[in-house]
Amino acid sequence: MKLLYSFLILFIIAFNVNAQEPKKTQATVLIDKLSWESLPITCNYALVLKETDSVSNELVKLGKPVAAELLTAIKSPEKSAAIHVILTRIYEPKKGGLGTVYIYKCKEPVGWHYVYNGLTWQWLTEGGDSISQPEIDKIYQYWYNKIILHKKGHLDKYEVIFERLRAEDEVQYPCEK
Numbered sequence: 368m369k370l371l372y373s374f375l376i377l378f379i380i381a382f383n384v385n386a387q388e389p390k391k392t393q394a395t396v397l398i399d400k401l402s403w404e405s406l407p408i409t410c411n412y413a414l415v416l417k418e419t420d421s422v423s424n425e426l427v428k429l430g431k432p433v434a435a436e437l438l439t440a441i442k443s444p445e446k447s448a449a450i451h452v453i454l455t456r457i458y459e460p461k462k463g464g465l466g467t468v469y470i471y472k473c474k475e476p477v478g479w480h481y482v483y484n485g486l487t488w489q490w491l492t493e494g495g496d497s498i499s500q501p502e503i504d505k506i507y508q509y510w511y512n513k514i515i516l517h518k519k520g521h522l523d524k525y526e527v528i529f530e531r532l533r534a535e536d537e538v539q540y541p542c543e544k
Contacts, residue, residue, distance in 0.1 A: 448486060
């Protein structure tokens with residue numbers, strides 16, 4: 368009889384532990400796979416964002432019902448740019464388009480800034496892809512206002528961003544000869 372009770376107790380514990388594990392949604396599984404590699408960029412006389420990433424394309428197909436899950440993950444630096452592109456493709460497909468500002472130090476290229484619908488991130492020869500925390504905060508607030516609060520947001524136009532980036536780069540990458 369003790370054996371039966373022991374088995375019953377173990378069964379109940381095991382069942383409760385498994386029942387408490389949240390099931391991942393299809394969107395969550397896809398979001399977990401997002402990374403810098405979700406932004407395939409190629410060079411055709413200029414840098415071009417190709418919309419060929421299968422994970423990103425699947426999230427775009429799922430559309431607005433997964434927007435809140437995307438918003439939750441947008442603060443992750445390795446996912447934020449990809450999620451911004453996905454949300455732009457879902458909500459503002461006419462605002463896409465990749466802009467590029469090359470970064471020079473003493474006339475030598477050291478990387479470039481990407482600009483996509485008001486967001487900037489960079490690729491450097493020493494360090495690869497990165498995004499600043501203020502940029503992540505800016506797009507989080509933009510999408511939070513749009514998705515959760517249903518308010519219009521504002522992101523700077525490309526020309527304004529390009530001018531700001533060039534001025535910042537002159538300070539950050541001075542030519543010291």
